Amino acid sequence: MARPARLTKAEMVEKLEAVFKENGYEGASLKLLSDVTGLSKASLYHHFPKGKEEMAAHVLAHSGAHLQKLVLAPLSEKSAAGLQASFGGVARYYGGAVPICLMNSLLLGEGRALFGNQIGQAVAAWRKGIADCLLAEGANKPDAEAWAMDAIQRIQGALVLCRVTLSRDPLEASLSALKQDLTEWLETD
Amino acid sequence: MARPARLTKAEMVEKLEAVFKENGYEGASLKLLSDVTGLSKASLYHHFPKGKEEMAAHVLAHSGAHLQKLVLAPLSEKSAAGLQASFGGVARYYGGAVPICLMNSLLLGEGRALFGNQIGQAVAAWRKGIADCLLAEGANKPDAEAWAMDAIQRIQGALVLCRVTLSRDPLEASLSALKQDLTEWLETD
DNA sequence: GTCTATACACCGATAGAC
DNA sequence: GTCTATCGGTGTATAGAC
Numbered sequence: 001m002a003r004p005a006r007l008t009k010a011e012m013v014e015k016l017e018a019v020f021k022e023n024g025y026e027g028a029s030l031k032l033l034s035d036v037t038g039l040s041k042a043s044l045y046h047h048f049p050k051g052k053e054e055m056a057a058h059v060l061a062h063s064g065a066h067l068q069k070l071v072l073a074p075l076s077e078k079s080a081a082g083l084q085a086s087f088g089g090v091a092r093y094y095g096g097a098v099p100i101c102l103m104n105s106l107l108l109g110e111g112r113a114l115f116g117n118q119i120g121q122a123v124a125a126w127r128k129g130i131a132d133c134l135l136a137e138g139a140n141k142p143d144a145e146a147w148a149m150d151a152i153q154r155i156q157g158a159l160v161l162c163r164v165t166l167s168r169d170p171l172e173a174s175l176s177a178l179k180q181d182l183t184e185w186l187e188t189d
Numbered sequence: 190m191a192r193p194a195r196l197t198k199a200e201m202v203e204k205l206e207a208v209f210k211e212n213g214y215e216g217a218s219l220k221l222l223s224d225v226t227g228l229s230k231a232s233l234y235h236h237f238p239k240g241k242e243e244m245a246a247h248v249l250a251h252s253g254a255h256l257q258k259l260v261l262a263p264l265s266e267k268s269a270a271g272l273q274a275s276f277g278g279v280a281r282y283y284g285g286a287v288p289i290c291l292m293n294s295l296l297l298g299e300g301r302a303l304f305g306n307q308i309g310q311a312v313a314a315w316r317k318g319i320a321d322c323l324l325a326e327g328a329n330k331p332d333a334e335a336w337a338m339d340a341i342q343r344i345q346g347a348l349v350l351c352r353v354t355l356s357r358d359p360l361e362a363s364l365s366a367l368k369q370d371l372t373e374w375l376e377t378d
Numbered sequence: 379g380t381c382t383a384t385a386c387a388c389c390g391a392t393a394g395a396c
Numbered sequence: 397g398t399c400t401a402t403c404g405g406t407g408t409a410t411a412g413a414c
Contacts, residue, residue, distance in 0.1 A: 107352050149350070152350065219407070
């Protein structure tokens with residue numbers, strides 16, 4: 001595989017992702033995107049001919065693949081162990097000193113119109129994955145679905161508080177509590 | 190009190206608030222703000238001479254006063270009943286078919302630099318108010334603070350899911366669960 | 379207090395040289 | 397594949413008439 005210039009596409013997308021997460025779709029100006037990659041606006045258009053919307057689409061796809069690998073794949077084991085592993089994956093998926101959820105940032109203004117459906121589907125898949133793990137452990141369907149929704153809700157709430165407090169403590173605390181809750185639920189099963 | 194033209198300042202601010210909530214600080218263009226109020230850009234500058242930043246500051250102050258009245262004031266009773274009443278206030282504070290948290294929307298990009306500290310203080314006050322209710326009911330300090338953080342986290346997570354699913358069901362479900370949790374906690378106290 | 383008209387910077391996007 | 401230069405449009409903000 002030949003070395004593609006100075007930055008691989010994946011490296012570009014990762015740098016772009018940070019800008020979209022921190023600024024949202026409309027706040028992510030071509031100037032910011034240009035600065036963070038070290039490429040001129042024209043060079044960005046060479047790589048992403050349809051401009052900002054295509055950049056955001058690549059970022060979302062990259063992030064979605066990351067979510068798939070770290071968070072959703074462990075759930076396919078359909079067991080409590082898989083669910084615990086998935087929570088571990090959440091901690092890695094939402095990395096950094098102040099984790100930010102790309103989906104949350106993109107769900108404002110123009111971004112919501114462009115990517116709202118895609119984001120909704122990702123969340124639905126996540127929810128279903130968690131619920132299926134619980135069903136395999138003997139939960140009934142309403143309980144499993146409610147617990148799954150609650151888990152995602154806690155993680156998303158923790159991510160909001162991470163942005164408020166400029167730390168990743170709420171996320172770590174939330175994941176610990178979720179793992180604990182799951183363990184207790186299994187014992188009383 | 191004389192009728193101040195066609196819209197009172199409070200009415201203006203409420204209309205502006207919707208734009209900032211749905212679009213964030215950078216996404217809230219003067220065109221959108223002008224359209225939603227029915228005022229020209231120049232008229233907006235008459236009422237808010239420092240422009241968009243002043244509009245957002247007024248919106249945040251108005252929303253903060255609303256939070257104070259509906260959510261924080263009930264907590265000053267420092268009792269479980271006050272806490273239950275506050276949860277009811279949360280449902281009213283986050284009104285509409287798809288509730289959106291202004292603080293979340295403003296914590297992106299330029300908005301975070303302008304209003305991050307103010308938002309952090311509002312959340313801290315909220316957290317303290319909840320914890321004080323629990324302390325008055327006999328909880329120890331770490332438990333009270335953890336429960337308070339968890340409650341706010343759940344509400345914020347629910348609000349994120351409301352935006353994902355375009356409904357207010359997650360918020361209502363979350364508040365029901367919180368009220369239930371509180372009742373159970375009191376029984377085992 | 380409202381408006382039209384305008385100033386000027388920045389935005390997303392493109393042309394074309396190297 | 398990268399850049400400088402530039403386009404048209406939109407962004408925030410102002411001037412000044414009514």
